[in-house]
Amino acid sequence: MPQRMDVLRWGYRLGRDPRITTHLGLVARALGATGFLLTGDRDDDLFDNLQSVCQRFGGELETTHVPGLKHLKNHVQNGGVAVHLTMYGESYHDAIEKIPRDKHLLIVVGGAKVPAEVFKTCQFNVAVGNQPHSEVAALALFMDAWQGHKSTLREFPNAELSIQGTNDGKIVVENNSENTNEDV
Amino acid sequence: MPQRMDVLRWGYRLGRDPRITTHLGLVARALGATGFLLTGDRDDDLFDNLQSVCQRFGGELETTHVPGLKHLKNHVQNGGVAVHLTMYGESYHDAIEKIPRDKHLLIVVGGAKVPAEVFKTCQFNVAVGNQPHSEVAALALFMDAWQGHKSTLREFPNAELSIQGTNDGKIVVENNSENTNEDV
Numbered sequence: 001m002p003q004r005m006d007v008l009r010w011g012y013r014l015g016r017d018p019r020i021t022t023h024l025g026l027v028a029r030a031l032g033a034t035g036f037l038l039t040g041d042r043d044d045d046l047f048d049n050l051q052s053v054c055q056r057f058g059g060e061l062e063t064t065h066v067p068g069l070k071h072l073k074n075h076v077q078n079g080g081v082a083v084h085l086t087m088y089g090e091s092y093h094d095a096i097e098k099i100p101r102d103k104h105l106l107i108v109v110g111g112a113k114v115p116a117e118v119f120k121t122c123q124f125n126v127a128v129g130n131q132p133h134s135e136v137a138a139l140a141l142f143m144d145a146w147q148g149h150k151s152t153l154r155e156f157p158n159a160e161l162s163i164q165g166t167n168d169g170k171i172v173v174e175n176n177s178e179n180t181n182e183d184v
Numbered sequence: 185m186p187q188r189m190d191v192l193r194w195g196y197r198l199g200r201d202p203r204i205t206t207h208l209g210l211v212a213r214a215l216g217a218t219g220f221l222l223t224g225d226r227d228d229d230l231f232d233n234l235q236s237v238c239q240r241f242g243g244e245l246e247t248t249h250v251p252g253l254k255h256l257k258n259h260v261q262n263g264g265v266a267v268h269l270t271m272y273g274e275s276y277h278d279a280i281e282k283i284p285r286d287k288h289l290l291i292v293v294g295g296a297k298v299p300a301e302v303f304k305t306c307q308f309n310v311a312v313g314n315q316p317h318s319e320v321a322a323l324a325l326f327m328d329a330w331q332g333h334k335s336t337l338r339e340f341p342n343a344e345l346s347i348q349g350t351n352d353g354k355i356v357v358e359n360n361s362e363n364t365n366e367d368v
Contacts, residue, residue, distance in 0.1 A: 019204055023318035030317040053316055088347055088354040093337075095351075119353065129336030130347040131241055133214040133324075134207035140321035141328055141336070149333065152313030152325070153277075163272055163314040167279075169303065170272040 004104045005146075007033045007139065010068060010118065011111040012040035023136045024109055025050045029061040031143040031151040033107075036061055039068030040111075058159025072108065072121050080104040082122040085138045086114070089125035092142050099124055099146075107142065109135050188288045189330075191217045191323065194252060194302065195295040196224035207320045208293055209234045213245040215327040215335040217291075220245055223252030224295075242343025256292065256305050264288040266306040269322045270298070273309035276326050283308055283330075291326065293319050 007028035012021055021038070028036045029050065036050065047063040054061050076082055081103040089095070099105070108122055119125055128138040144151040156162075164171040191212035196205055205227075209220045213234065220234065231247040238245050260266055265287045273279070283289070292306055303309055312322040328335040340346075348355040 020207070023204070023320060026315075026317040027321045030313050030315040030321075057315055088349065088356075090349045090351045091336075125351050127347075127349045129214050130349045131210075131214040131336075131340065132237055133210040134320050136207060136318050136320040137211045137214075137324035140318070140325050144325055144328075145333065149329065152275075152315070156315065163311075165272065165274045165311045165314045167274045167309050172272075 003102060004034045005032065005143075006035035006037055006062075006104075006106050008037040008039065008066070008068075008071070008106055008108045009111075010039050010108055010114055012038045012043065013111075014041035014043055017111070018043065018046055020136060022046055022049055024139060025061070025063070026053060027136060027140050027143070029053065029059065031140060032147065032154055033143070034062060035064060037064050037066045037071065039066060039071070056160050057162070058156030069115070069117055069121070072106070072118065075104070075106050076121055076123070078104075080106055081124070082106045082108060083124045083126050083142070084108040084110060084114070084118055084122035085128065085135065085142060086110055086119070086125050087127050087130055087132060089127035092126045092128050092145060095124050095126040096145055105146075107139065109139055111135070187286060188218045189216060189327075190219035190221055190246075190288075190290050192221040192223065192250070192252075192255070192290055192292045193295075194223050194292055194298055196222045196227065197295075198225035198227055201295070202227065202230055204320060206230055206233055208323055209245070209247070210237060211320060211324050211327070213237065213243065215324060216331065216338055217327070218244075218246060219248060221248050221250045221255065223250060223255070240344050241346070242340030253299070253301055253305070256290070256302065259288070259290050260305055260307070262288075264290055265308070266290045266292060267308040267310050267326070268292040268294060268298070268302055268306035269312065269319065269326055270294050270303070270309050271311050271314055271316060273311035276310045276312050276329060279308050279310040280329055289330075291323065293323055295319070
């Protein structure tokens with residue numbers, strides 16, 4: 001039984017970050033996180049969008065606003081492991097070998113300004129390359145490597161819609177009606 | 185000598201997509217693309233931002249606005265291979281085994297509305313999971329898998345700044361002055 005994995009987006013800014021943060025939430029869901037946590041501003045619409053994706057495409061994602069440092073410190077004090085994704089960190093290829101697999105994993109995705117206390121509280125500060133690119137890409141690459149590059153090979157129960165991948169068009173299956181809608 | 189690899193962002197919309205599209209350009213650069221091409225609206229500021237990153241962190245990225253379908257068709261007619269990333273495509277794990285490695289690779293990143301002709305012109309329609317998530321994540325995961333999960337292990341020549349990854353703070357090296365700035 002794999003340990004629980006959550007993603008914490010640090011320092012969300014309402015009005016500035018909704019698309020990037022929605023992408024982070026969708027990546028968290030698609031690649032197997034149990035929860036997607038926000039610190040910073042509250043945004044019920046963003047959580048509603050993520051729940052709507054779960055409704056249509058299946059699975060569950062817990063979406064919660066949390067007090068950042070307090071949540072992070074509690075997580076570590078309760079025996080969890082916290083991994084902060086930052087371009088200043090050590091290579092994820094090296095870090096993944098060291099991160100314990102028998103603990104509740106919290107992946108902290110930073111933003112523009114992450115306080116020094118986050119670096120210090122997280123047991124691992126991990127870089128997906130030391131170049132500036134994207135927290136969405138970093139989260140995806142870390143989650144996928146952590147799961148042996150099989151993170152996208154999962155089933156989502158109770159989906160209303162599912163997609164059958166093909167090189168020749170679009171096949172969307174409506175699971176309730178047993179209809180298949182082919183397009184392109 | 186590996187073949188050239190470019191990333192084409194389809195259907196850019198000025199005012200709506202700048203952050204997501206900037207992230208795509210930064211991922212393209214960080215993971216080894218030679219060029220980042222846009223169709224749709226023109227945006228010199230976006231290209232300037234990407235060039236500014238190259239200036240500071242090294243390497244080169246060709247940034248070009250291209251006529252979408254014409255560029256894509258020319259690319260294929262001239263012997264190139266085009267891979268369209270779409271949640272409707274076949275699994276990238278399977279596709280990567282089939283995509284020829286001896287041709288100029290164009291990775292097409294779709295947006296909300298990609299015309300059927302893109303699906304038909306690209307030799308490969310490839311899904312990074314058949315779940316909705318993020319074109320930024322899909323691009324990163326595809327590029328990394330294509331390069332044997334070593335896409336972030338590259339050098340960027342002529343960088344003004346470089347970062348030495350560490351678990352204990354921030355180390356930024358100013359390459360011209362030989363100064364090292366440690367923080368946190």
